[in-house]
């Protein structure tokens with residue numbers, strides 16, 4: 001995947017740095033789907049906490065935190081019918097479209113000179129330890145560590161928050177589900193660390209922001 005120097009030069013000219021660009025991308029997704037924006041910010045926070053507990057610091061920690069926040073940015077490329085769908089079960093065609101979001105996200109970020117470690121997280125956050133994930137069916141050590149961490153953070157937040165088609169479950173219930181998934185979907189050692197982290201420091205309370213209204217946009 002190449003970078004797009006023209007995009008970078010344009011953004012530099014307006015004083016918008018790469019970090020701000022990534023926040024803008026996450027916020028843009030929030031305009032289409034407020035739940036996803038709050039979810040992304042919580043997943044970024046949980047990913048950072050789990051990575052720190054796993055002894056990761058410096059650049060690698062920053063990449064995992066940003067990767068967690070941007071993990072679903074490829075959903076920007078999905079059609080409106082996906083966002084308006086409130087059913088848990090998707091048609092085969094819609095499922096195929098949803099499952100393209102890691103690839104779309106990785107391609108999008110690569111155009112903005114995004115560090116490889118962040119792109120890897122976005123690309124591989126739906127891979128599973130047993131090789132049954134997507135988009136490539138990677139298994140075990142083939143899956144980047146950052147993607148394994150974000151996958152656990154993503155899963156925990158999805159279980160413990162309300163979605164249009166699913167009521168949230170308690171933290172205790174989430175631990176039971178996560179233990180069942182350990183070793184097949186998720187890394188078992190990291191799952192234990194995540195449970196330890198939540199037991200020690202609790203859950204994140206970031207809530208969805210209201211999408212910008214038309215009058216607000218006119219005032220800009």
Ligand SMILES: [Fe+2]
Pocket residue numbers: 071072101125126
């Ligand atoms: Fe995702």
